[in-house]
Amino acid sequence: MCLGVPAQIKEIIDSDNQIAMVDLSGVAREVNIACVLDNTHQAQDLIDKWVLVHVGFALSVVDEEEAHKTLKILDEIGELSATMEDLDQGSR
Amino acid sequence: MKYVDEFRDPEQAKKILKEIDKLCSEIELKEDRPIQIMEVCGGHTHSIFRYGLNQLLPKKLEFVHGPGCPVCVLPRSVVDNCILIAKHDDVIFTTFGDAMRVPGSSQSLLDIKAEGSDIRMVYSPLDALTIAQKNPDKRVVFFGLGFETTMPSTALSLMQAKKQGVENFYLFCNHITIIPTIKAVLDSPGMRIDGFLGPGHVSLIIGTKPYDFIADDYHKPLVAAGFEPLDILQSVWMILKQLKNGEAIIENQYSRLVHEEGNASALAPIQEVFELREFFEWRGLGSINHSGVKVNDKYKEFDAEVEFDLKEVTVTDPDVCQCGEVLKGVLKPWQCKVFGKECTPEKPLGALMVSTEGACSAQYSYGLNIDLITKK
Ligand code: SF4
Numbered sequence: 108m109c110l111g112v113p114a115q116i117k118e119i120i121d122s123d124n125q126i127a128m129v130d131l132s133g134v135a136r137e138v139n140i141a142c143v144l145d146n147t148h149q150a151q152d153l154i155d156k157w158v159l160v161h162v163g164f165a166l167s168v169v170d171e172e173e174a175h176k177t178l179k180i181l182d183e184i185g186e187l188s189a190t191m192e193d194l195d196q197g198s199r
Numbered sequence: 200m201k202y203v204d205e206f207r208d209p210e211q212a213k214k215i216l217k218e219i220d221k222l223c224s225e226i227e228l229k230e231d232r233p234i235q236i237m238e239v240c241g242g243h244t245h246s247i248f249r250y251g252l253n254q255l256l257p258k259k260l261e262f263v264h265g266p267g268c269p270v271c272v273l274p275r276s277v278v279d280n281c282i283l284i285a286k287h288d289d290v291i292f293t294t295f296g297d298a299m300r301v302p303g304s305s306q307s308l309l310d311i312k313a314e315g316s317d318i319r320m321v322y323s324p325l326d327a328l329t330i331a332q333k334n335p336d337k338r339v340v341f342f343g344l345g346f347e348t349t350m351p352s353t354a355l356s357l358m359q360a361k362k363q364g365v366e367n368f369y370l371f372c373n374h375i376t377i378i379p380t381i382k383a384v385l386d387s388p389g390m391r392i393d394g395f396l397g398p399g400h401v402s403l404i405i406g407t408k409p410y411d412f413i414a415d416d417y418h419k420p421l422v423a424a425g426f427e428p429l430d431i432l433q434s435v436w437m438i439l440k441q442l443k444n445g446e447a448i449i450e451n452q453y454s455r456l457v458h459e460e461g462n463a464s465a466l467a468p469i470q471e472v473f474e475l476r477e478f479f480e481w482r483g484l485g486s487i488n489h490s491g492v493k494v495n496d497k498y499k500e501f502d503a504e505v506e507f508d509l510k511e512v513t514v515t516d517p518d519v520c521q522c523g524e525v526l527k528g529v530l531k532p533w534q535c536k537v538f539g540k541e542c543t544p545e546k547p548l549g550a551l552m553v554s555t556e557g558a559c560s561a562q563y564s565y566g567l568n569i570d571l572i573t574k575k
Contacts, residue, residue: 110242110426111348111400113202124359139325142351142465157202159403159456162295163323164352166465167403167456169202174455178205181429184436185214 111161113169114138119150127153131160139164202455206427215432216255222439223257233261235391236438237528239381240346240398241268241556242426248565250428256435263528264558266380267398269345269373270297271550271557272481272526275514277373278303284340284371284507285316291334293327294342296320297554302547304514324356331360331368340503344373347469348400350492354468357494357501371503372493375479377401378409379490385417387527394438396431397423399453404469406461410449418447425453472498480513482550483523522549525558532562539563 114129114136125141127150143158143165144150158165226234238244244264247253253262266272278301285292285308292308299309299320312318317337321327324341331339343353353370360368377398384390397410402423413421420441424434434452441448451457472495479491494502503509516522519537524530532538532551542548544560551557555564 110245139352139355141355141468142462145464159400161348161400162352163325164355166348166351166400167462170455171200174200174202174205177430177433177452177455181211181215181433184218184433185211187218 111159111166113157114160114165115155115157116140116153116165118154122150125150127165129158129160129165136160137163142166143168203427206425206429208429212255212428212432215429215436219260219432219436219439220257222436222443223259226439226443232391233259234393234439234442235261235263235528236394236396236435237263237265237384237392238396238424238431239265239267239377239384240396240401241271241554242400243396243398243424243431244268244558244561245556246426246428246431248561251565252428252431260435260439263392264525264532264561265384265395265528266481266484266526267346267377267401268551268554268556268558269349269375270301270554271522272375272484273298273301273344273373273550274480274482275303275516276480276512278307279512279514280509281308281342281371282306282311283509284503285311285318287338287507289337290317291330291337291339292316292318292342293321293330293339294318295322295344297556298342298344300547301550301553324353325359328356328360328365328368331365332363335367338367338369338506340369340371342371342373344375346375346377346398346401347404348398350374350469350473351404351465354472357472357498358468360501361498366500368501369503369506370494370501372473374473374492375481376475376490376492377405379487380481380484381410381413383484383487383490384527385413385419389529390527392419392528393442394419395421396434396438397421397449399423399425399430399457402451402453402457402461404462404465407449407451407457407459408461414447414449420447420450422450422452423457425456480511482516483526485523517548520549522551522559525551532559535559 114131118128127140157169327341422434422437473492474495475489476491478486521535547553551559
């Protein structure tokens with residue numbers, strides 16, 4: 108029920124009604140973008156941005172930098188276990 | 200980057216599982232029992248089973264599937280009311296697909312659709328609004344349900360109906376709120392959850408601040424988590440680290456979408472259209488104060504409860520159903536007496552067997568699978 112899918116905004120097709128066209132895993136789909144607009148963010152700024160889409164509404168803009176940070180942390184956790192293995196093998 | 204595949208890498212998952220294993224062995228529990236992490240959101244339940252994460256994790260760690268599947272906690276009386284509305288000749292009743300098979304006292308929406316009622320599945324509340332505009336001689340009712348994630352879409356659809364002067368569109372509002380629900384779980388007797396996987400998509404609306412009381416008052420860790428396998432594993436790792444260090448804080452693993460303050464542009468329409476109900480009846484959990492919202496006076500003309508003069512009735516579940524115990528994490532799905540026998544996804548007795556996000560259905564459909572991650 109609360110699932111959402113990342114999609115990329117391609118075009119603003121109706122700025123009065125806040126409707127954009129997104130690419131959702133290769134499928135073009137209309138979404139409402141009211142929840143990702145505010146005083147500082149205009150509709151045009153959203154082109155090419157990734158958003159999370161839920162029941163036809165974009166709910167949040169994906170923060171690319173944060174996504175990279177998360178992947179880096181995941182890498183580091185992975186490295187932790189790699190080092191452990193080296194140590195294990197070294198002690199054998 | 201597509202923000203999906205990167206978070207499904209099986210090699211990476213294996214490495215993190217190793218770290219989780221190690222952390223688990225370092226955590227000392229006072230009692231002789233597994234470490235229990237509750238995933239509040241049905242979306243997490245679904246991912247955990249779909250990727251077989253429950254089977255990959257060490258035996259010493261257990262997921263408890265929480266009450267966060269809005270379809271699963273729908274009381275029978277609400278389904279009965281849907282049926283009451285949908286049976287009017289001039290009504291087109293619109294709903295998300297998940298709600299179609301939820302059993303009411305004697306029938307489901309699917310049953311009465313087969314009998315000829317005009318019930319349509321929609322992908323978005325805006326689709327329901329379009330149906331209303333195309334059918335001015337009908338009353339079109341949208342069955343609104345879901346946590347805070349789904350509330351802005353319903354609210355914005357009502358605001359649009361008002362702006363465009365649509366007079367034949369109604370909302371049967373059964374939206375529920377997450378915070379009182381988590382609190383009810385924390386306060387329930389016998390509760391022994393060690394930490395929470397926070398609902399990622401609810402959090403991108405409300406932010407992470409509302410969870411502070413979980414750490415401050417109940418001293419339990421919560422990590423707002425994404426829905427891909429690596430998101431979930433990393434979040435589990437974060438919770439375990441806290442447990443090992445004797446900490447209880449609110450953390451955010453899903454920072455690519457969730458901000459501490461939430462999303463003001465999504466919260467505004469919720470404020471505009473809804474007000475808190477004094478209490479809301481949950482299947483299996485009983486009545487929880489302030490756990491639901493209804494349409495406020497400003498939007499009264501769109502309120503199906505007013506239009507169809509609905510009464511609040513309580514209908515108890517059949518005695519054999521143990522959904523309540525499963526929802527609270529006291530019983531595992533397979534420990535319910537009717538699991539897989541009288542109650543299956545094809546013929547659900549209880550609501551947890553209906554949606555793929557329900558603990559029983561997920562257990563039934565995926566429970567016996569070997570992990571998909573390592574097979575890939
Ligand atoms: S098996 Fe059916 S009746 Fe038993 S808890 Fe699960 S959904 Fe409820």
